[in-house]
Amino acid sequence: MKPMTTEDLARMAVETCRQRGAAQADALVIDRREKAVQVFNHESPLVAESDTTRLTLRLFSRRRGAIVTGNGNTEKAIESMVGQAMGLIGRASRDKFLGLADPGQLGAVSDDLGLYDEALAQISLGEMRQIVASIPPAIGARDAKAAALASSSFQVQVQEITVATSEGYSRSYRTSAGTLSANLVLGAATTDEGEEGGPEGKLTGGANLSHRALGGLKVDRLADLAVGRLSEKVGAQPAASGSFPVVFAPTASRSLAGILLQFCSGPVAMYMQGSYFGKLGETICSRTISLVDDPLRVGGLKSQPFDHEGVVPRRKVIIRDGVFSEFLLNAYYARVLDRESTGNAISNEDIRLGVAPSNAYIDAGSAPPESIIADLRQGFYVTRLISRVMRVGANFTQAATGRWIEGGKLSHAVRAAIISAPLKEMFKNVVACGNDLNHEAALAAPTMLVSKMSISPLT
């Protein structure tokens, strides 16, 4: 018997919805195979494999909707879930904006986006172990103390993503992605010297490197990043307290891009009648900022030939020279705002689906990062934001680590400090963007200088 493909599963699930009385339905199937090799502290490795399938079905009937999620092990299991969902759908309220995406927008990008690499997809666990084993020596070659406590891992994820609708659309694509990680602890031996790290004299640093292809996963690059992040913490002292310029390194400024994106998406637009920062066509932040979403970049970690509704995505400039020029939308929010979907739908167990950026970045400026720092008498060079809970309200308030700037140069490391500024003011006070944009991560930004923020150090 021929095994069921993800397209077979998606089409069968949609057909089941129709048979059970749904007027329309769409199915998203994500079939995922994962492999990982993880070594802690030179212990024996943990080798993990998993094979999972996630089916998300949206059923529509008379502008009402219901969702079914599961792993769709059997046809009977799907029938059972759809039966339950049809029992509930009649109780839901009508929403005139609910439904499938506009058929005219469905399709798939025909160019090869470089999302799948056979060599990475087929790599054996033995080869993965060899690569992981090569990480500690690479780190040791750069910092002997760090190698003694390195933990390292290699994860590979291969996915097949399928969208099918009851109107006959059905498309699939494959992706591969690998991530090399190194987490370093530079240790207790420095306790007596008194100035390195926290109360136990320990420092942590680490880096991840992700790529769609095996050839892009360079152990030397990972080791450079990890050791660099550890060494930037040595000799930490408290930051000064008060108001100072803050320079965000690319490892931190990408969070600023994330905040802007959050406020330029369809759900926010629906509830706020525009972005938190202003309406389309208005200047909402510094003219140094241009924000781009590019789902078509070859090899991009979030590139895709169609979104989770089957809509063909396109590159868009969300903020151009500080002017708000475009929302990120899926089909639902596009209907609410009387616009077209931008191909940014993402499944999130909401009948309307969510909206998410693809490969998004704040565009590079012209200034070398060194010249941005050289212009400052004093300031805080932030390399990492350490509060995982992003509070985005009237204020930007975050804990950060990095280096202190003194006389136009980076001086001592700063262990932790809280940086704060009114959110709108902070984005208007971005006075320079560096020329050091890189696209190693899906969300990216160059070095950025904010002219003034409040700093409260951990003493």
Next chain:
Amino acid sequence: MATITRRRLLQAGLGAGAGLALWELYKVTWKSPQVRDQAALAIYRNTGLDDAGLSKLLETALEKGGKYADIFVEHSMGTSMDFDGAKLERAAVESVSGAGIRVVGEGGAGFCATRDVSWEGLVRAARSAGASASGGGSTRVPALVPLRAGDLYPVGTSPGDPFHEKQEIIRRMSEAAKKADSGVTSVRANYRDAMRFVTVAASNGVIAHDTQPILQVGISVSVGEENTSKTGHGSLTVGGHYGFEYFDARSPESIGERAARMARHQVEAVGAPSGELPVVLGPAYSGVLLHEAVGHGLEADFNLRGYSAYSNRLGQSVCSKLCTIYDDGRRSNLNGSMNFDDEGVPSSSTLLIDQGRLAGYLHSRETAWKMGVQPTGNGRRQNFSFPPLPRMTNTYLQNGDSSPEDIIRSVNHGVYARFFSGGSVNITTGDFTFVPTEAFLIESGRLTAPLSNVLLLGNGPEILSRVSMVGNDMQISDNLWACGKQGQMVPVTIGTPTLKIDSMTVGGNWHT
């Protein structure tokens, strides 16, 4: 109460894979304690597995070597609904099943998860998990003996059907939020009930079946003020391993009113001070401090590897003598409670810090072996597709002697924080942050202005050494917390009495 015969249970269970019978089992499981006691076993048998089959799978996993193997079979199902006010916007049905097989040996550990729970699929997974194993002795698995670990999830009233009872809970909660504040601009709410059927079998001869009921109700309230165009948002999600009796002790109205009050707080709040200040943490939700500042650092895997700020410090003074901290997975109905953990070890109450001295770590089976101690029942996983890790369950700080009023009165100028949205910690340095959603200025021993945009930053061992007063008002937070570690989320609960910390870094808008 519905009477469920053993025959009906078996009929439901045996038909579970055949369409609607599975949902019939789901309904009767909520209604009857006897069914609940047997439901995981029925689901397990419905997959075609039996104890002899599991033993054979474990032996297959160990055939290349290894000291230990376990298999975790899970089936989760449930329904959820999103409401705009009392209007149902969306209904959802969820159902996931699969198995995870793990082998631990001298040459390393192997883990394989699969959604394919057919015999062939499980054999493939067992071979894959054991492929890199070496060492160990006999691969003969002793006869599996069922583990009896009590019932920490007594359900008084089934949420079951009909739909309108669920909608009525939401309506009462939403109406109360609107009545509580004339500035309410939107109320969104959600409801979920679910059941997790789990079977764990281990090569040391343990087999355990558990049926875990889950009830969740969430509300999110927005308040706006036309004059100032200021807005505030209050949200919370409550529940645990309960049925509808949950609302006997906590009315839906009280939940709605609380969310509205949290939203109003943000509208009224003014900028917070910055700098090193005394901080008073209110009861219940402030347990996030223990979770971030202490709990993660006491998970044994970090200590085994020497990463934690608490590594090799058992018996040493690590914080104020006023602090005694437990992790207790055996408190009835709480979100973090389990009859047994995801490795088939009965959950327990673990003394972590005894009057300021480090007393213990939280262990999985693997860390316990490596450190030569008994497992504490803290081996947990998000679901079948992840290997278990040492995790917290319900973590709380024991009562002290001070009244909460005296604690606030003792502060001349500082910050009082009551509700939190979460936090994070660097396990190795102990540096943590956490984010209050409801905080007040303390002036001359009294709570005055509500504060917005506060962030608290500290170092776990340092901050807990600065605890100078502990209240006598310990409360467990009723919010449903989810804790993340190495990409896995698990449900947990926190609790604490009112605490005074003599000085802490506060990040706000203006410098004192």
